[in-house]
Amino acid sequence: MTIEASHGRPLVGVVCDRFFVGEHDLHSAKHSYVRALMSGANVNPVLIPATRDIDAFDGYLDAVSGLLFPGGASNVEAHRYGGHAADDMHVDPDRDHVALTLMQGAAARGMPMLAICRGFQEMNVAFGGTLHTDIHASGHSVDHLEDLSDDLPTRYxxxxxxxxxxxxxxxxxxxxxxxxxxxxxxxxxxxxxxRLVVEARAPDGLVEAFRVGEHAFALGVQWHPEAMLEDDALSRALFEAFGASCRRYRHATQRTAAHRKA
Structure with a gap:
């Protein structure tokens, strides 16, 4: 029996959002990401809370073989990239603290990462890039906007x-x-x-995907592959490739640990 088979699926950390529902302070991740990791990547997701109370991240990085940074309703705080916040900008400083620190730590280890939508924006900021606070005010296409009057399947x-x-x-x-x-x-x-290398651009020139250079698998996409896993070939292939990279990473780290004990 191989090391991988004897320990089941790799664990992949999913960074949560932090928000209030009424008076309740919650940490959560959408089920679509959890489902995509389990059925598409063939890994077991574990949720990582978004809180500035965390000041040591090595324990999380030691426990997982990959990290998913999902989309979210909030935006990265503008001061983190030298920008100016819009009056109506919803932010989540706790998620920023956790996500940006984990990204840098994972990159140092060569750990696989998949960053989606907000996660894509976090990845650019984590390694020294900047963001358009409002891409449409910056001259980019209205094709990027979400129409909240549509039902959820149509929106995605x-x-x-x-x-x-x-x-x-x-x-x-x-x-x-x-x-x-x-x-x-x-x-x-x-x-x-x-450190980032362009992987895809929209027709208006906006970067829509990139990877961390000289890293086996650290990819950010601005779109939502988790929402189209069943009927979009690239979405399925993306999660399968991420899962395979997580298994290779786990196998390599387990071999290294075994050699140290020998």
């Missing part, structure tokens, strides 16, 4: 096309130079962090 259908960069992770998975995506966001990448 294809919004626009992206051009896939050659010789990247997505080009290997998509097998096509262009794909349709369900991209819904107000903020977006402005100046790209130096």
């Amino acid at each position: 259908r294809y919004r626009h096309e992206v051009e896939i960069a050659p010789a990247g992770i997505l080009s290997t998975l998509a097998h096509a130079p262009h794909v349709r995506v369900n991209s819904l966001h107000r903020q977006g990448a402005a100046a790209l962090a130096p």
Whole structure:
């Protein structure tokens, strides 16, 4: 029996949002991300709370073989990238604290990461990039907007096309130079962090996917593959590739630990 088989599926951490429902202070992640990890990536998700009370992250990083940074209703605080907050900007400083610190720690270890929507924006900020507070005010297309009058399945259908960069992770998975995506966001990448390499762009030039250079699998996408896992080939391939990378990472770390004990 292999090391991997004897221990079951790898654990993947999912960073929560923190918000209030009435007087109740909650930490949560949408079930669509949990389902995509279990059925698409074949891993077991564990939720990581969003709280500034956490000041030591090595225990979390030691316990998991990958990290998912999901979308969320809030925005990264503008002061973290030298921007100016809009009056109506909803923020989650607790999530910023946890997500940005975990990203930097995971990158130092070579741990697999998948960052989606808000997570994509966090990844750019974590490594020194900046964001457009409002992409539409910055001259980008209205195709990125979410129409809250639509029902949920309609909202998460294809919004626009992206051009896939050659010789990247997505080009290997998509097998096509262009794909349709369900991209819904107000903020977006402005100046790209130096460590990041473009994986896809929208027709208006906005970066819609990137990877951390010289990292086996650390990918950010602005769209929502978790919502289209059943009927979109790239979405399924993306989660399968992330899961495979997590299994390779776990196997490598277990082998290293076994050698140290020998």
